[in-house]
Amino acid sequence: MSAQPNHFAPLARLLHWLMALMIIAMLFIGAGMVASVSERHEWLIHLHKPLGIAILLLVIVRLLVRFTTRQPPLPADLPGWQALAAKASHVLLYTLMLILPLLGWAMISAAGDPVMLGSSLQLPSLLPANAQLFAWLRKAHGFLAYLLFLTVLLHLAAALFHGWVRRDGVLESMLHGKD
Amino acid sequence: MVDRPSPPDRPPLSAASLSLRLGGIALVVAALAGAMAYVHGTFDPQRLTPKALVDVLEKNNGVHPGFRRNHAKGVCVIGYFESSGEARSYSSAQVFNEARTPVVGRFALPAGNPYAPDGSVPIRSLALRFTQANGQQWRSGMNSMPVFPVGTPEAFYQLQQASAPDPATGKPNPASVPAFFAAHPEAMPFLQWIKSTKPSASYATETYNGINAFYLVSASGQRQAVRWGVVPLTQDVPGAVAPEGDDFLEKDLVQRLAAGPLRWRLNITLANPGDPTDDASKAWPSERKVLNAGTLVLERSQPQNEGECRDINYDPLVLPSGIAASDDPLLAARSAAYASSYLRRTSEVDQLPHAAQESRP
Numbered sequence: 001m002s003a004q005p006n007h008f009a010p011l012a013r014l015l016h017w018l019m020a021l022m023i024i025a026m027l028f029i030g031a032g033m034v035a036s037v038s039e040r041h042e043w044l045i046h047l048h049k050p051l052g053i054a055i056l057l058l059v060i061v062r063l064l065v066r067f068t069t070r071q072p073p074l075p076a077d078l079p080g081w082q083a084l085a086a087k088a089s090h091v092l093l094y095t096l097m098l099i100l101p102l103l104g105w106a107m108i109s110a111a112g113d114p115v116m117l118g119s120s121l122q123l124p125s126l127l128p129a130n131a132q133l134f135a136w137l138r139k140a141h142g143f144l145a146y147l148l149f150l151t152v153l154l155h156l157a158a159a160l161f162h163g164w165v166r167r168d169g170v171l172e173s174m175l176h177g178k179d
Numbered sequence: 180m181v182d183r184p185s186p187p188d189r190p191p192l193s194a195a196s197l198s199l200r201l202g203g204i205a206l207v208v209a210a211l212a213g214a215m216a217y218v219h220g221t222f223d224p225q226r227l228t229p230k231a232l233v234d235v236l237e238k239n240n241g242v243h244p245g246f247r248r249n250h251a252k253g254v255c256v257i258g259y260f261e262s263s264g265e266a267r268s269y270s271s272a273q274v275f276n277e278a279r280t281p282v283v284g285r286f287a288l289p290a291g292n293p294y295a296p297d298g299s300v301p302i303r304s305l306a307l308r309f310t311q312a313n314g315q316q317w318r319s320g321m322n323s324m325p326v327f328p329v330g331t332p333e334a335f336y337q338l339q340q341a342s343a344p345d346p347a348t349g350k351p352n353p354a355s356v357p358a359f360f361a362a363h364p365e366a367m368p369f370l371q372w373i374k375s376t377k378p379s380a381s382y383a384t385e386t387y388n389g390i391n392a393f394y395l396v397s398a399s400g401q402r403q404a405v406r407w408g409v410v411p412l413t414q415d416v417p418g419a420v421a422p423e424g425d426d427f428l429e430k431d432l433v434q435r436l437a438a439g440p441l442r443w444r445l446n447i448t449l450a451n452p453g454d455p456t457d458d459a460s461k462a463w464p465s466e467r468k469v470l471n472a473g474t475l476v477l478e479r480s481q482p483q484n485e486g487e488c489r490d491i492n493y494d495p496l497v498l499p500s501g502i503a504a505s506d507d508p509l510l511a512a513r514s515a516a517y518a519s520s521y522l523r524r525t526s527e528v529d530q531l532p533h534a535a536q537e538s539r540p
Contacts, residue, residue: 024211028218035220035228037332037512042496042504111521112490113497114316120500122314131490135525149215157208164200167189 007173009069015062016174019055023097026051027149034142049104050117056101063094075168086158089151096148100141102126107137227336229519232512235339236520240291245484245531248520250304250320252295253287254382254429255486258440258477260309266447266472269403270395272501273311275472280309284477285488286382286432289322296425301376303428305387305409306493307475315499318491320513321387321408323379327459328369332512338363365460380421381431383441386410391495391513392456392505395447404450404505406463409443409475432480445472456505484531492521 008016026048033044074083105126108115112129116122127133163171192200220226236248243251259281266275274280284307288295302323309317329335341359345352360366379385388408395403421427435441447470450456454463483489496504496514504510 028215031215032218034515034518035218035226035230037227037229037232037515039506039508039511041229041515042511111492111525113492113494114314116315119498119503120315129490131525132528134490135522135528138522139526153208153211156211157204160204160207164203165192165197 005070005072006169007072007177009065012062012065012069012071013174015058015065019058019062019097022051022055022058023148024152026055027145027152030145046118049108049115052101052104053117053123055097056105059094059097059101063098066094072170072173075166075170078168082158089155089158092151093148093155096144096151100144100148103137103141103144107134107141110134110137227333227512229515232332232336232339232516233519233523235336235343236291239339239343243291243293244527245524245529246293247287247291247524249291250287250289250306251291251293252297253285253304253483253488254432255481255483255488256284256286256432256436256477257479257481257487258282258284258475260445260473260475262473263471264473265470266395269397269401269405269447269449269470270501271398272317272395272499273313273315274309274317274499275501277312280311282475282477283308283310283487283491285483285486285491285493286428288428294425297428298378298421298425301373301378303379303382303385303387305382305385306488306491308488308491308493308497309499311499313499316497317499317502318493318495318497319389319407320493320495321389323385323387324369324372324376324390325388326368326372326462327390327509328366329363330365330458330460331508332516334363334365335509335512365458368462369460378421380427381415381435382428383413383432383435384411384415387443389495390459391507391510392450392459393498394503394505396501396503398501402503404454404456405447406450407445407447407472409445412442412444412474429480436478436480440476440478442477443475445475446470447472457507459507459509484533490525490528492517494518 007013029044029048029051033041033048036044074086078086105115105123109125109127110130110133114122115125159171159174162168216222220228233248240248240251247253259279260274261279262275262277264275269275284305287304287306288297289300289302289304304320304322306320307318311317327335329338338356338359341355342351344350360370386408389406392404392406395405397403448463449468449470450463451467454467455461481487494514494517495510498504
């Protein structure tokens with residue numbers, strides 16, 4: 001059996017940083033557009049939809065990469081609760097990355113609105129129109145988006161804790177260097 | 180998974196260095212959280228948000244669960260649009276190119292009280308949803324007045340605030356609406372219209388104007404600024420007055436539709452260069468070229484609490500390819516505020532009264 005890697009696969013790292021930028025942008029776009037009545041509301045919504053679909057496609061690729069490449073293990077001396085928190089927060093991150101775009105797509109469908117990604121590109125509806133279902137999906141979309149933001153903050157704080165305080169190579173495994 | 184061996188050399192951090200590093204982490208996290216709070220509007224309670232716009236409507240009209248927060252009293256209508264082909268060279272939208280496009284519409288009174296007497300205001304509105312064969316939609320909310328009182332969402336909000344009931348008396352301060360209009364001379368054309376217009380006895384005899392400007396976009400990408408409206412093809416004898424009672428409009432509509440479909444002509448007015456596209460309070464000169472885009476035919480009505488229009492958000496920015504928004508700031512504000520109203524009322528669908536609307540709470 002070969003030795004465990006010290007770094008994530010280059011493709012995994014590329015996807016991580018690309019999606020980190022996209023998801024943080026997406027969270028700010030979403031929060032900004034629902035708090036604005038200006039033209040900003042319009043152009044943010046026109047960014048939000050195609051960016052959401054791009055994230056959905058990338059997260060599928062990313063899950064495939066995750067399951068077909070090897071991940072560097074957590075440090076042996078990491079306290080058990082931190083190792084558990086690391087695993088649980090990653091499951092939560094992947095789940096939210098996958099669910100949020102689907103919820104957005106489904107809620108537009110449930111509102112009976114055409115799912116437009118631009119002036120002429122239309123996606124099929126995921127669900128038939130249903131007002132009560134829309135209200136539920138719309139609230140879930142907003143609530144889970146803020147949960148994702150909090151999880152991202154936790155992830156960032158933990159990454160910096162590994163890099164600046166524990167100095168255990170976990171942050172570097174996603175940053176640079178080769179095995 | 181085998182655990183990673185611990186790095187060999189990790190000199191412990193001094194207390195000062197540790198606090199500095201933990202402080203750095205806290206700073207990064209706080210900066211991101213603060214940026215999110217800023218975007219969310221937490222530090223800017225004066226920002227006009229969709230929530231603020233819908234809240235002021237609720238304050239003025241009361242909360243009527245399940246109903247639209249504005250234009251709350253209305254009736255669904257079902258029909259179709261027959262294109263004349265005249266708009267085809269200006270817009271690639273399928274609605275102008277296909278012979279027939281199904282329509283779900285809604286006639287309504289302005290304001291957010293679903294029990295307002297029909298004779299209380301002269302304004303009537305008609306919202307339409309055209310569903311094209313390709314699945315794209317065109318939604319438009321139109322009103323019987325030719326211009327909007329104001330040109331910006333901020334001014335609309337201030338007008339609503341001026342009309343808000345005084346907590347002491349429960350009635351609007353009689354001085355605040357005149358004071359608002361004194362400070363907003365752009366409202367003159369609207370005020371002149373409303374002074375000279377009597378509440379009509381029928382939805383069927385009204386002209387409905389889209390008011391906001393849009394662009395028609397041709398297949399070659401050429402953009403033409405337009406405003407649209409529908410003009411009734413049936414007119415009553417002059418001098419028809421609104422009957423007694425509070426709910427005559429829906430009854431009149433049901434009666435007329437029982438006798439046959441009702442028709443309107445869809446007029447599309449072409450702007451000249453320089454005509455304002457960003458100010459719905461300003462009319463365009465009357466000699467502008469008008470296309471007769473086709474005929475709106477309405478065949479039957481449905482009560483709004485069960486009808487197909489109930490769950491439609493007549494967001495004026497749901498547009499098919501071939502029609503595009505203008506720079507009119509009211510459009511984005513309507514879209515944003517309608518979304519907020521739509522979420523509130525769709526969360527309350529089960530609270531809607533399902534008996535006839537006459538049975539008041």
